[in-house]
Amino acid sequence: xxxxxxxxxxxxxxxxxxxxxxxxxxxxxxxxxxxxxxxxxxxxxxxxxxxxxxxxxxxxxxxxxxxxxxxxxxxxxxxxxxxxxxxxxxxxxxxxxxxxxxxxxxxxxxxxxxxxxxxxxxxxxxxxxxxxxxxxxxxxxxxxxxxxxxxxxxxxxxxxxxxxxxxxxxxxxxxxxxxxxxxxxxxxxxxxxxxxxxxxxxxxxxxxxxxxxxxxxxxxxxxxxxxxxxxxxxxxxxxxxxxxxxxxxxxxxxxxxxxxxxxxxxxxxxxxxxxxxxxxxxxxxxxxxxxxxxxxxxxxxxxxxxxxxxxxxxxxxxxxxxxxxxxxxxxxxxxxxxxxxxxxxxx
Numbered sequence: 132x133x134x135x136x137x138x139x140x141x142x143x144x145x146x147x148x149x150x151x152x153x154x155x156x157x158x159x160x161x162x163x164x165x166x167x168x169x170x171x172x173x174x175x176x177x178x179x180x181x182x183x184x185x186x187x188x189x190x191x192x193x194x195x196x197x198x199x200x201x202x203x204x205x206x207x208x209x210x211x212x213x214x215x216x217x218x219x220x221x222x223x224x225x226x227x228x229x230x231x232x233x234x235x236x237x238x239x240x241x242x243x244x245x246x247x248x249x250x251x252x253x254x255x256x257x258x259x260x261x262x263x264x265x266x267x268x269x270x271x272x273x274x275x276x277x278x279x280x281x282x283x284x285x286x287x288x289x290x291x292x293x294x295x296x297x298x299x300x301x302x303x304x305x306x307x308x309x310x311x312x313x314x315x316x317x318x319x320x321x322x323x324x325x326x327x328x329x330x331x332x333x334x335x336x337x338x339x340x341x342x343x344x345x346x347x348x349x350x351x352x353x354x355x356x357x358x359x360x361x362x363x364x365x366x367x368x369x370x371x372x373x374x375x376x377x378x379x380x381x382x383x384x385x386x387x388x389x390x391x392x393x394x395x396x397x398x399x400x401x402x403x404x405x406x407x408x409x410x411x412x413x414x415x416x417x418x419x420x421x422x423x424x425x426x427x428x429x430x431x432x433x434x435x436x437x438x439x440x441x442x443x444x445x446x447x448x449x450x451x452x453x454x455x456x457x458x459x460x461x462x463x464x465x466x467x468x469x470x471x472x473x474x475x476x477x478x
Contacts, residue, residue: 221313224294224327230313241274242281245423246381249478250282252430255375258289261328262433263367264336266377267355267461268344270386272418275379279336280315282428294327296337321366328370336377337363339454346403348390352383353465360447361454364436368444373433376457378464381426384475425478427468431460 220228242248256262266275280293296319297311317323319337327333338344339358347356367374388405395411396404409417434457443449472478 224315224317225312226292226294226315227313230310231315234314238277238281241421242278242285245421246274246278246385246426247478248278248282248381248426248428250286250428250430252432253282253286254288255430255433256283256287256334257373257375257433258287258291259332261332261370261372262334262375263328263363263370263372264293264334264375264377264430265363265457265461266336266338266379267353267465268338268340269347269352269379269383270345270388272386273338273345273382274385274421275382276336276338277314278382278426279377279379279428283334291334294333294335296324296327296335298341321362324366325370328366328372339363339458342402346388346391346405347383349383349387352387353380353469355458355462355465358454358458361450364450364453364457365444367436368439368450369441371437373435373437374457375433376431376460376464378429378431378461378468379426380428380465380468380472381424381475384424385421385426387422424475425472427472427478429464429468431464 256264264279266279268275276295280295283293284290293315295316297316298319317327324335327335339362340356341359343356347354364374387407390406392404392406396402404411407417408422409420411417413420
């Protein structure tokens with residue numbers, strides 16, 4: 132009986148299980164042995180340790196000295212990085228120069244021939260270093276940011292990329308969010324703002340009115356809404372960069388809003404459902420149906436924020452006071468520019 136059992140064990144030790152050989156790579160050993168007290172087969176010397184990790188933290192043997200894991204070869208880790216794609220020209224923020232170049236003919240058409248933009252005070256925009264542009268905001272689909280971007284590109288002696296800090300709502304719309312990101316729109320977060328302005332010394336534009344500015348109806352045009360809690364002032368103080376107020380005239384008439392429909396807003400999930408000359412009867416095509424209003428963009432004197440201490444950024448009353456001062460400057464310029472123009476369409 133014992134002899135028969137030994138023969139069974141020998142036969143099992145050399146048996147293939149569903150095409151797997153005892154010395155195959157999937158079993159991870161060259162030999163199989165029987166566990167004591169059972170008929171199960173187990174690898175004698177596993178060749179692969181699932182717990183091995185080249186990047187593991189230092190370990191300490193019981194009663195022994197601290198032993199550090201071997202450092203990985205960086206040349207081996209380099210293969211994990213994606214291949215560079217210089218033809219895409221995408222920076223860390225997702226801004227794509229290739230997409231911008233594709234849109235340049237359309238943006239230039241609006242800038243030169245449709246809105247016929249007049250620019251004043253472009254020298255107030257710094258040629259180097261970080262700076263925060265603060266502008267009024269308007270229009271169902273605001274054309275002000277692209278026109279300011281084109282003004283810097285065409286009129287400034289040292290053109291620079293312009294990044295826009297925007298609210299997070301655009302990420303909820305896949306096509307709009309992707310396109311806006313490619314054109315330079317960055318989510319308005321304090322960490323993003325500090326990295327852009329202080330660390331990378333970029334040129335950034337922000338619209339403190341936010342959605343309140345873009346949903347104004349026609350009879351409320353050029354009446355600035357409250358500039359939030361002054362977060363842009365705190366951002367500029369912490370980053371140590373100047374604030375450049377910007378007054379834009381023409382956007383209110385280019386894409387006016389005559390009324391809102393709250394019921395359709397809730398049904399469609401849009402941030403608002405406006406009624407104007409093109410929407411909703413032309414659908415998504417309304418986004419390109421701007422009226423040919425004459426644009427004027429005026430860049431005002433920079434406000435030096437580096438003179439303030441970082442502790443001033445935590446004074447809510449002081450920050451609110453500075454924000455209201457910036458708002459008042461822009462409002463005065465808007466009033467003067469609107470009163471001076473002879474025609475909405477001819478300027």
